[in-house]
Amino acid sequence: MSSPQLDKTYNPKAVEQQWGAYWAEHKLFQPRPTEESESYSIVIPPPNVTGSLHIGHALNHTLQDILIRWKRMQGLTTLWLPGTDHAGIATQNVVERQLQAEGLGRDDLGRAAFIERVWKWKEQSGNTILAQIQQLGASCDWDRLRFTMDEGLSRAVREVFVRLYEEGLIYRGERLINWCPRCLTALSDIEVEHEDIKGTLYHIRYALTDDPEIYLTVATTRPETLLGDTAVAVHPEDPRYQQFIGKQVKLPLTTRSIPIVADSILVDREFGTGAVKITPAHDFNDFEAGERHGLPSLTILDYKARIDPLGLKNAMVDADILALLSLKSVEDARPIVTEALKQRDLLIQEEDHPMALGKCYRCKTVVEPYLSPQWFVKTAPLAAPAIEAVETGAIRIIPDGWKNNYLGWMRNIKDWCISRQIWWGHQIPAWYCRTCNKEHLLETGHAVGTTAEEGILTEPIRMSCFITSDAKPIVSKTDPTVCPQCGGSDVFQDPDVLDTWFSSALWPFSTLGWPEQTPDLKTFYPTSTLVTGLDILFFWVARMIMMGIKFTGQVPFRDVYIHALVRDAEGQKMSKSKGNVIDPLTKMSQYGTDALRFTLASMASPGRDIKLAEERIEGYRNFATKIWNAGRFIQLYADGAKAAVPPASRPFPDQWILSRLNHCIREVNQALENYRFDQATSHLYQFIWHEYCDWFIELAKPSLQQEHHPDGPVTRQTLVESFEIIQRLLHPVMPFITEEIWQSFPHEGMSIMTQPFPTEHPGWTNSQAEHDYALLQGFVTTTRTGRALLNIPATAPLTIWGTTTNPVETANLQKLQPYIESILRSTLQLTPTATWPSAHILQLVNGNLTVGIPIESNLDLQQVVKKVKKQVEAKHKEYSRLQDRVASPTFREKAEPSVIQESEARLTNLRQELDLLTSSEQQLANMLT
């Protein structure tokens, strides 16, 4: 079977397109189950359906594809399952922005029409990212593509919800949650990002109700919320405040009095004045303190984080203040409140105070703690086995430095707020009977999430907030039509949807067909490896572990490989607003996909963020070209190869390169076993370029290029054979170029991707050949250094003199003579130095080698002398340091015998080298005079 010749230059674009289509057409990414083989599976971290491929995806997918291609070639039944995530809030925001551009809001469309619109958008843009993932070469089984809101996954979501509810692990309750006043929905704790800002600490006077002359000074960073205070807290053991505990203070700007309570948890005696206000409805710590002390909660902000006039009225705020503050934002309200305090001489002091501000992870709006009825997952019982799984090693986290991070978070896990007041997502499978819940549905009047004057609604009720936490839901796998309690048919579904991460948590098993016991689930679950970034360790990984164990009784994956974040060359996080985004697609078309993949893999060192510099991609593009040209060269000599000959019967360069190839195979496999993609690529690069191309091909040239050279046929065989193995070894990282090269050589089989991955050959490792190579390389580089030093062009044929310090090495050198002569294009005289025409020779020393290079009489030797002097100095320094050590009695007494032996041997060698160098220095000096 003959194949077309390789083009002169590598054209990644055409090659990638061709083979991408070929792989897809022949469905080569599908698992090929065989009776015996074990399985290897990865589920993709589903990218957002509306997203486009960014560099983080490129890294994530490249690493997964390397693993998958590697395991597939190893013969395992391999599945990489692709899919996308509906990404509730993020996607809804995108579509709402589109509507906004048309002058519409979601309420204008209504729920059904809005959701329809999002589906349309999903269909339109959802395939963009999939096409881009394919372009990257990702060998996912596209026939198994899933989406978090497709039918099967939705069934799994409902199954899980109902079962957790029935077990009491899902409940609804009125709690303080994080609320985004722009997205108008609850968020879970981890969906809040904290940002450090310069804040102000206000010291405010709270006078005793009984004795206005006496007052407490309360310190707060949020003075506007004092209107909702329901107590002041001091430390029970703080002598300053002992006498106040149990008394009442008059709350500034209101007609209310509130108690002074003792609380050792809330109060830090060192902070501020040691007295803090308690505002249960607007601060998480205060909420808990309120519960400890049975304090009421007064909500003074509405769902848009504006001052709620009705709330102020309930809080008995002075009428003039109420009028000033009504519907003001927090930002605007703060100066109004502080000004009012100042006027009443209640503001004592303002000081700078750094503080953390919580922001919505989707839109960066400042979030507010907000009291509202929400759905929660009771996490503690789910977390316990998830902690155990990692502790016992049933799940490995790699690198294991993140293990403690995971465990720490899991051990302190808070209940998970899973309801979102948006429309795009899995609607909560809970229904309410209007008849049975008459008193628990706030159809009119002031509900949380409304803005009202005197209880009259001015805006539509927000989503679920009108259903009080007392309402009794009907939670069911199938939609109920009648109320099981009263038989009435006036039931409606909870309008909230689930947190997008709820469905993601089921991903490893829901995508394989669960709750059905499908063959896929049997074959591929638990999955083998999860590859993800650190940023979603808690959002996703932790929850998958909890849900996986809970519902399948097995861990969802064996290994979790956590890769780094990709930053720009300056180490900054990439973001559109900074304009420092590196677009992987641009780079792929600029340098080739293989080059980008190799770059990302090479930078994936554990525990460190990746600063992506463009020069690296360029460098690996050059590497691809290098391989390409090696392929072109080999193709010139591919014909006339002899059938395989045992390595021992091959010439020295062949023996050497097979030994090195064997070494590289071992290193690459080992690196991949350990998820050291950086080491795998570095071994490949080093071996292919600096051993195979730089030396083997050069050493092979004489036997290839001289007609009828006796080694010709065998060398051709070695060349073709080793190059084919290299393609397979490199394939998982650089799938396109390796396929192209492999296909253009004679081959059997459809694709390189289904060929076996290289394994070590027991007979290939050859220490004698490696030793000889080191000798040869030493001789060649020493000669070249001398040539450069003497300004002799590399092309000029010379007579080079050479010898070693022992007969065995000299014999080895004689054996290598033809190879050295051809590489140096010179003639060798391998005789003892005594026989050299020393007056006209520069002697150079390298280990136990001495090389002599003829000197033109008219050459300026000053520079050469300088160089040799420098060398002598360096060697001498090393020598005396080593000598001191070897001579030290404590060293001789305490060091390992092998270390002593080695040091002594090195000392002897150094002595020899030093002697030789000194003599050559002397000889040069003589020539100068």
Place this chain on the structure above:
RNA sequence: GGGCGAUUAGCUCAGUGGGAGAGCGCUGCCUUCACACGGCAGAGGCCACUGGUUCGAUCCCAGUAUCGCCCA
């Protein structure tokens, strides 16, 4: 405030209880029939700082400084 990590050549980063490494960049030479996206040679580093452990520390330990991340 708590935790974790980093600090090695101009830049980006490997690495090891006993002789400091790579890639890129830089300097010089070379268009020799696979490749100038190339070849050859070379310069460049008290391995952040201060102590400690050790016969011996860039590596282990403690502290300091700077930077980064996570959590509160």
